[in-house]
Amino acid sequence: MDLLRDAEIDPSPLAGKRVAILGYGNQGRAQALNLKDSEIDVVVGLRGSSGSAIEAESAGLQTDLLENAVASADVVMMLAPDEIHAALYHEVEPHLHKGAALGFSHGLSVRFGFIQPRPDLDVFMIAPKGPGTALRSLYKQGKGMIAVWAVEQDATGYAAGIAQAYGSAIGCGRAGLIASTFAEEAEADLFNEQAVVWGGVPELLIAGFETLVAGGVSPELAYLECVGELKLIAELIEARGIAGMREAISNTAELGALLGGKRIVDEAVRERMAQILAEVRAGRFADELRNEEASGYERLEKARQEARSTLLDQTYRSLKETE
Numbered sequence: 001m002d003l004l005r006d007a008e009i010d011p012s013p014l015a016g017k018r019v020a021i022l023g024y025g026n027q028g029r030a031q032a033l034n035l036k037d038s039e040i041d042v043v044v045g046l047r048g049s050s051g052s053a054i055e056a057e058s059a060g061l062q063t064d065l066l067e068n069a070v071a072s073a074d075v076v077m078m079l080a081p082d083e084i085h086a087a088l089y090h091e092v093e094p095h096l097h098k099g100a101a102l103g104f105s106h107g108l109s110v111r112f113g114f115i116q117p118r119p120d121l122d123v124f125m126i127a128p129k130g131p132g133t134a135l136r137s138l139y140k141q142g143k144g145m146i147a148v149w150a151v152e153q154d155a156t157g158y159a160a161g162i163a164q165a166y167g168s169a170i171g172c173g174r175a176g177l178i179a180s181t182f183a184e185e186a187e188a189d190l191f192n193e194q195a196v197v198w199g200g201v202p203e204l205l206i207a208g209f210e211t212l213v214a215g216g217v218s219p220e221l222a223y224l225e226c227v228g229e230l231k232l233i234a235e236l237i238e239a240r241g242i243a244g245m246r247e248a249i250s251n252t253a254e255l256g257a258l259l260g261g262k263r264i265v266d267e268a269v270r271e272r273m274a275q276i277l278a279e280v281r282a283g284r285f286a287d288e289l290r291n292e293e294a295s296g297y298e299r300l301e302k303a304r305q306e307a308r309s310t311l312l313d314q315t316y317r318s319l320k321e322t323e
């Protein structure tokens with residue numbers, strides 16, 4: 001595997017450079033603070049109306065309006081939500097220096113054409129494989145989070161060096177940087193979100209819970225069985241891999257998993273997974289995301305409200321109260 005660690009990474013492409021972080025949310029906050037602690041000159045770029053300026057400044061970060069931050073920077077990281085990137089890039093492009101580097105933590109907006117970066121810019125990606133809270137807490141513990149790196153456009157000849165030095169400065173070089181492309185990262189990430197960890201797994205938990213409740217089992221027990229045990233398996237897989245996890249559980253659970261797992265995830269499920277991957281690659285999800293933003297996030301708001309009123313969520317809350 002092509003995995004780069006700090007020992008192989010030259011930090012000098014970022015030396016003396018100024019980095020503008022656009023957005024102070026999940027990733028923006030963590031990356032800005034990690035850069036500052038790595039002694040990189042960093043400024044957080046925010047809209048005039050942003051409530052995040054006070055928080056960033058009280059954490060010791062310099063802030064400025066988007067256009068000023070961009071105009072003062074050699075490296076600009078797009079850390080606002082993906083569906084905002086087109087409008088945000090349009091707003092800041094006139095302020096980007098010739099030959100500046102434009103960075104992303106997800107390949108989506110470049111892969112699916114939300115942005116067509118100016119030809120004189122270096123365009124790179126450092127995509128930490130986890131949330132900003134964990135990126136920050138690992139950094140503070142002297143550890144790092146694995147990240148994917150890529151170069152989409154190398155206008156100056158230094159894009160790869162800047163990407164790697166940036167990954168190292170936010171702490172990801174301690175765990176490793178995996179080489180990829182914007183297209184591969186974006187497609188794999190969107191596939192996983194829909195078909196596996198964020199889409200498939202929760203729906204499997206809900207279906208299991210509802211099947212047990214319909215079969216006469218109390219909601220509390222159904223919840224503990226179908227949802228509550230997820231953390232245990234996640235930790236076992238993280239520590240031992242899937243084969244090691246299976247060896248660590250009881251023979252009863254292992255045999256049950258062997259007999260039941262492939263009946264649930266059968267060929268029809270795999271075919272639908274392949275269909276989702278093809279749709280992602282054809283840009284169908286990117287269109288959905290654009291439409292969702294344009295509608296003021298109507299579907300997401302409705303789904304959030306519905307999820308809060310389910311028996312499963314009520315059961316979760318009543319079990320939490322007993323803790």
Ligand SMILES: NC(=O)c1ccc[n+]([C@@H]2O[C@H](COP(=O)([O-])OP(=O)(O)OC[C@H]3O[C@@H](n4cnc5c(N)ncnc54)[C@H](OP(=O)(O)O)[C@@H]3O)[C@@H](O)[C@H]2O)c1
Nearest residue numbers: 023024025026027028050052079080081105106130131132
């Ligand atoms: N979340 C994750 O765990 C994660 C993991 C890996 C990669 N990523 C990637 O990291 C990037 C950032 O995601 P995120 O989850 O960190 O985003 P986020 O938390 O939703 O970003 C919020 C920040 O974006 C700013 N923002 C929103 N709309 C804006 C606009 N129109 N103009 C300027 N700023 C605007 C907000 O400004 P205000 O302060 O004014 O509200 C806020 O500071 C995305 O490309 C995402 O795919 C995320």
